[in-house]
């Protein structure tokens with residue numbers, strides 16, 4: 588195996604032929620992609636988020652795009668690096684470790700789809716999450732089959748590994764259900780407005796009510812470094828399958844329709860009319876769930892303990908698994924004073940602060956080679972490590988510390 592090349596940071600190229608184009612004007616950056624200039628930042632005292640505007644050079648027009656995803660809080664300064672012509676890496680200076688690396692997607696598959704749906708210019712924010720967080724898990728199946736019960740068992744056994752995507756619904760809360768924990772209980776008009784604004788990853792009319800997964804619900808879980816579990820109906824699973832959220836899809840089947848009815852009735856949470864409606868819908872869901880190409884796995888929930896064990900097997904949790912999260916939600920502390928270079932899939936940040944000049948490690952590497960996911964939701968798989976530029980230049984480049 589050949590040795591990694593040694594560089595000294597001052598030799599790194601600064602004008603990148605791959606489109607890296609970064610002009611700093613106070614706390615606003617301007618990045619040109621084709622005939623569009625993306626202006627990011629603005630007066631951070633006047634806004635609660637980092638602003639984005641697009642200057643269309645062909646038409647000589649300044650456009651305010653629809654901005655999707657949770658938006659980063661403003662910062663005193665930032666840098667923008669163009670990646671693959673479809674997204675910008677935004678490095679917020681002087682921000683907290685868990686909030687300094689973001690992506691602004693400007694022409695990804697998701698952004699192109701949303702541009703068509705919304706009929707406006709669209710950009711989408713996606714925060715970088717360190718480490719190799721596992722794919723989200725979508726669990727679907729007819730009402731009463733035991734999805735919620737199985738998810739509770741999994742989360743009880745692995746509390747630091749999984750996080751539940753809290754859906755929005757227009758249905759009324761049941762006795763023990765808490766707003767913000769089991770669901771975000773909401774008015775139909777408010778939910779419809781947010782759907783129109785592109786805030787939802789998916790939504791569906793289920794048993795006469797509106798249910799939906801907001802982008803934020805999935806992002807909150809990724810931010811905590813946990814694996815997201817979604818409990819959604821088959822229509823929702825189909826929408827997520829068609830989206831850019833890369834997930835595992837599991838359909839849960841009852842042993843029989845008679846047993847399903849028994850469970851729904853024994854739960855005692857629905858009126859007779861609602862039970863009948865749910866059972867009618869269950870027929871169609873069973874057909875779609877078992878015959879469509881949406882699901883990767885089908886689980887039979889006859890004996891609950893056995894089904895729980897089978898679910899763990901599917902998720903690779905049947906061996907000696909530690910109950911710690913697979914990824915670290917930690918970020919990296921970036922000073923105000925820094926310079927940035929890019930080599931292939933690595934972005935090298937040189938810390939220029941005088942106090943760090945004497946520190947042994949003053950180069951931070953952002954390794955982008957294993958990025959996964961993206962908007963809607965977080966961008967997983969960012970590797971961040973510090974290296975020593977004094978003793979060995981960048982010779983320690985491939986050796987995360």
Ligand SMILES: Nc1ncnc2c1ncn2[C@@H]1O[C@H](COP(=O)(O)OP(=O)(O)OP(=O)(O)O)[C@@H](O)[C@H]1O
Nearest residue numbers: 729730731732733734735736850854888889890891
């Ligand atoms: N394997 C099982 N055997 C017997 N009862 C079960 C089994 N699994 C779940 N149950 C029971 O069936 C009822 C319905 O389960 P649960 O509420 O988890 O279903 P669900 O699929 O989440 O329903 P919904 O889609 O309506 O939210 C509960 O009372 C639960 O205790």
Ligand SMILES: Nc1nc2c(ncn2[C@@H]2O[C@H](COP(=O)(O)O)[C@@H](O)[C@H]2O)c(=O)[nH]1
Nearest residue numbers: 730754790791793798799800818819820823
């Ligand atoms: N498409 C979506 N379906 C969802 C969502 N959250 C829950 N659900 C499904 O609704 C039914 C009924 O749930 P209940 O709590 O009223 O019994 C069930 O099948 C859930 O899986 C969602 O965000 N989107």
